[in-house]
Amino acid sequence: MKRIIGVGNALVDVIVQVDDEDILKRFNLKKGGMEMVDAPTKRIIHTAISNMKQNVASGGSTSNTMHGLAHLGAPVGYIGKISKDAMGDFFEKDLIHSKINPHLVYSDIDTGIATTFITKDAERTFATYLGAASELTPDDIDESVLDHYDLMHIEGYLIYNHELILRLCKLAKKHGLQISMDMASYNLMDEHRDFMFELLENYVDIVFGNELEAKALTETDEEESLEILSRYCPVSVVKLGAKGSIVKVNGHKAIIQAVPSECVDTNGLGDIYASGFLFGLMNNYPITETGWLASFLAARLSETVGAKLSDEQWEQINNELFKR
Numbered sequence: 001m002k003r004i005i006g007v008g009n010a011l012v013d014v015i016v017q018v019d020d021e022d023i024l025k026r027f028n029l030k031k032g033g034m035e036m037v038d039a040p041t042k043r044i045i046h047t048a049i050s051n052m053k054q055n056v057a058s059g060g061s062t063s064n065t066m067h068g069l070a071h072l073g074a075p076v077g078y079i080g081k082i083s084k085d086a087m088g089d090f091f092e093k094d095l096i097h098s099k100i101n102p103h104l105v106y107s108d109i110d111t112g113i114a115t116t117f118i119t120k121d122a123e124r125t126f127a128t129y130l131g132a133a134s135e136l137t138p139d140d141i142d143e144s145v146l147d148h149y150d151l152m153h154i155e156g157y158l159i160y161n162h163e164l165i166l167r168l169c170k171l172a173k174k175h176g177l178q179i180s181m182d183m184a185s186y187n188l189m190d191e192h193r194d195f196m197f198e199l200l201e202n203y204v205d206i207v208f209g210n211e212l213e214a215k216a217l218t219e220t221d222e223e224e225s226l227e228i229l230s231r232y233c234p235v236s237v238v239k240l241g242a243k244g245s246i247v248k249v250n251g252h253k254a255i256i257q258a259v260p261s262e263c264v265d266t267n268g269l270g271d272i273y274a275s276g277f278l279f280g281l282m283n284n285y286p287i288t289e290t291g292w293l294a295s296f297l298a299a300r301l302s303e304t305v306g307a308k309l310s311d312e313q314w315e316q317i318n319n320e321l322f323k324r
Contacts, residue, residue, distance in 0.1 A: 002282040003075045005149040005177075007168055008062025009133035009157050010080030010104070011112040012087045014046070015055040015267070015306050018117050023048065024125055031119065034126035034185065042129035045115055055306050058094035059114050060133070061155040061184055064268050064307050068275025068297060070098045071314040074282065077101035077149060081136040087111035088132070105140045107132035116267060118305065124267045138167035146175040151206075153278065156184030156213075159192045169203035182274055183209035189217040200232035206281070207232075208274050210239040222246065226253070237277060239270060244295065249287050256291030259299035268307025269298045293321075 018024075021031060027045060029035050037045065058067075066076045078100050082088035088111035095102045112131035116124050136158075146152070152172040158165055172179050181204045183189050189196060189209070196217055200207060207229055209217065214225035222238050223246070229236035230248040239245045244258040276297040280290025300317060301309055309317070 001074060002150040003077075003148060004066070004069055004151045004153060004278060004282065005077045005079065005103070005146065006062035006066040006153045006155075007079045007158070008155040009060045009112060009130060009136075010063060010078075010082045010091055011058075011060040011114045011128070011130075011133060012091055013055075013057045013059030013114050013116060013307055014049075015057070015116045015118065016049050016052050017305065018052075018119055021119060024117060024119075027127060029117070029125050029127055031125050032123050034128055037127050037129050039110065039129065039131070042113060042115070042127070045127055046113075049115070056090070057306055057308055058091045059307055060112075061157060061182060061271050062153055063091075063095075064271035065153060065182070065274045065278070066095075066100050067098050067308050068272045069279055070100050071309070071311075071318070072275065072279045073318075074279055075101075077103055077145070079103045079105075079136075079141065079145070081105045081107050081132045081140060083107050083109060083111045083132045085111055087113060103142065103145050105136070107135045109135065116307075118265055118267070122263055122265050124265065136161075136164060138164050141167060141171060143171045143175065146171055146177060149177060151178040151180060151278070151282065153180040153182070153274070155182050156188055156196075159184070159188050159196065162195055165195075165199065169199065173203060178205045179203050180206035180274070180278060181208070182270065183207070183213035183217065186210075186212040186216040189213050193217060197232070200229070204233055206235040206237075206278070208237045208239070208270065208277070210270060211241065214238045235281065239273060245273075245291060247287065247291055252287065254287045254291060256288070256295055259292070259295045261299035261302045263302040265305045266302065267305075269302055271307065272301045272309075273298045
């Protein structure tokens with residue numbers, strides 16, 4: 001089985017379900033969006049939510065994808081930057097528990113935290129403190145690690161650091177790795193359009209984007225977006241939410257239907273979709289089966305709160321998959 005290394009912002013997710021939007025207004029958080037906050041604001045927010053019920057889990061887009069892959073049985077590793085604090089210790093132990101090989105570097109500033117507010121309509125709003133994650137630099141990348149992997153998966157949230165992304169891509173190609181990239185955010189695709197096309201043209205083999213992200217990058221509709229992306233990448237995926245997804249693999253287009261679910265939270269759906277899709281791709285599944293697995297995992301995750309499934313849920317899912 002091919003081995004996958006993920007690189008991303010190492011964050012701890014603190015998930016809070018709220019009855020109304022008052023706390024969002026209090027901290028000027030745009031509902032459904034993601035706001036970057038500094039350390040003092042992070043502390044104020046966590047004081048305000050200290051008496052609310054919270055779920056805590058390791059997070060970050062790539063970390064979520066690696067967790068999904070590991071629970072499917074894929075050999076995976078993870079590169080990220082944390083602090084030697086309580087949250088950093090929690091993050092590292094969670095990787096190890098999930099059988100993800102940690103290739104972590106350390107910072108003197110706090111481990112990053114993504115505080116997620118979930119309103120009753122299942123919409124998620126993020127207040128993200130990057131902390132140590134923001135200090136991941138090209139010099140932190142130990143290229144000898146890459147000899148143990150076949151594919152590198154990179155989250156689009158790193159795209160603001162052009163030097164780091166280019167270093168990762170060049171090292172991956174030097175060591176013979178394929179590169180997979182998730183667009184991550186429509187505003188990042190809009191702000192870094194030229195650089196993203198440079199990456200697609202010269203380095204990226206597999207690209208994931210949702211409808212908004214693809215439209216922001218290509219400035220056209222989802223169907224034409226897929227055609228444009230496929231001119232650069234052998235494997236291109238545009239996710240359409242409840243409408244499923246459209247994919248093009250080596251020139252062959254497929255329409256993937258969504259798997260029905262009772263959605264209570266959209267957090268992490270794109271990340272676990274990538275887990276299923278990469279697993280199918282790396283194991284040479286037919287494209288329809290690959291797409292179904294990706295959609296199936298996203299559907300199951302949508303029925304729970306948080307960006308990852310529990311060990312018990314994974315046991316049930318793997319039993320179900322085994323019977324297929």
